[in-house]
Amino acid sequence: MPLIDLIRREMTTKPMTMLVIAALAGVSNALVMAIINTSSSLADEKVDLRTVALFGIVVAIYILSQRRMMQITAIEVEEIIHRLRRGLIETVARSDLLPLEQIGRSNILAGLIRDTQTISQAANILVIAAQSVILIALAMIYILITDRTAFWLSTGFIAIAVFLVVRRLIDLRNKYPMAMGKENLVFQSMRDVLDGFKEVKLSAARRDALLEDMVVVSELARDAKADLQVKSGNEFVFGQTMIFLLLGVVVFLVPSIGDTKPEAVVQTATAILFIVGPLGMVIQAVPVLAMANAAADNLSRMDQTLREIAAASATATTTAVTPLTQFDEIRFDGITFAYAPVGGVAFGVGPFDLTVRQGETIFITGGNGSGKSTLVRLLVGLYYPDRGMLRLNGQVVDRHFYDSYRSLFSVIYADYHLFRRLYGITPPSAEEFQALVTLMEMGGKVALDKDVFDTIDLSSGQRKRLALMVSMIEDRPILVLDEWAADQDPQFRRKFYRELLPLLKARGKTVIAITHDDRYFDVADRRIAMEEGRVVAIVEREAATGGEDVE
């Protein structure tokens, strides 16, 4: 069972310790019942102080052991979930981009948020159910000592009830993952509404269509889950009915067979009444267990997939990566790459035969979908070539060297993510940061407190400037920019091409920029023109178009 495997694999408290504490709580709970039961049947006699003292001790043991049990469970479960989350995030961080894109963000988030929460919420119910089992077992022993006939009848009855309930619940087992799958779809729709909120807000037609779609998936999830709850509820009622029948048997049938004394009937009936609650808990816990099990299964399968992806990436992330601070030359020899086919058609790029030398400013140009970003992803080591050789300073870059290789690049993707913190980057001095703010014309817009920006709520052009500032602080040998200037105003765009790129070049940086700004093509040492995944021209030092760079 995935949940049990998960708990056994991850639990740090010894199972024996758990068992002893659970048994203590269960036994003390049962003893409370036994003392009350025995004393109440002797109600006409004088109160025995020793019994009262024993009662007090047993209650104290119950309080201590039950609290300890709950405490251990809460801490253990949250620790397991913490480690699971951490493991998943670490594996995600070690994985390669392409397979991660295929799993999809929604699925990874569902695992990280919903499934871990399901397990966390189930933990207490499961502990109480486990204790209930102990309690039921002890009550049965009590009944056995009190009256054999009643014991065998009760055992038979409970066995049949448990068998029937479990068999009916097993039928429901496969429905849990299905219901969760339906909920995943709701989760994706929710993300659509939240991520696309601005688009949704502006179009009533889009909003209505999206909501309609969401209502359909939500209704499917509702029906699947309600169906489960109703069936689980029926099982609960069925289980309780079995108990009532059992009580009936003990009270009406037991005295007429065998030689059971009337007080034994009372004691047995009281003991059975006492286990009504625990039996209900066990029955209720079965669907919870099934849900937590499905969640654990989902998590372990995702963990397994992610681990396989991470292992296949075979990069050196497990060992410390020594960042490369310089290079002479990167070479692409006959490199090709193709995406997995979409609709039967696979987009491929290459073969590329290219060289990037230290200090060069290179532009990559071409129409939409011509493969520029794909080339950049190959260049910075996010995608691995299907064929061909990647060489750094003449040495072949094999997969084990990719992490070091990637450390050459600072990249601002078209869909870049701006972090509020300078994660993994040594913060600049106040003077250095101020100089950057002035250079990027960001005065009064952003401040750096140690390694945290006071805000990243900026205009899209300003956010791009801030991203460039971060790259300059990061100070890696190669800066890759994907249409960086696209959302800059004409003046700053001009500054970018005419001042910033030459400045970076003067500082010895290699810049590779995807651009459509043809009036500035002369800034590049080389321009690589692409069409349909292939390089169609390499233009060395283009002539300036002449005239002012006015847009």
Ligand SMILES: Nc1ncnc2c1ncn2[C@@H]1O[C@H](COP(=O)(O)OP(=O)(O)OP(=O)(O)O)[C@@H](O)[C@H]1O
């Ligand atoms: N993650 C992906 N999975 C499958 N195919 C993809 C993926 N990303 C891109 N493609 C395919 O690769 C082609 C080239 O995409 P790419 O992003 O490299 O183009 P581009 O030249 O950068 O375009 P643009 O100027 O529009 O940014 C696309 O037309 C698409 O068919």
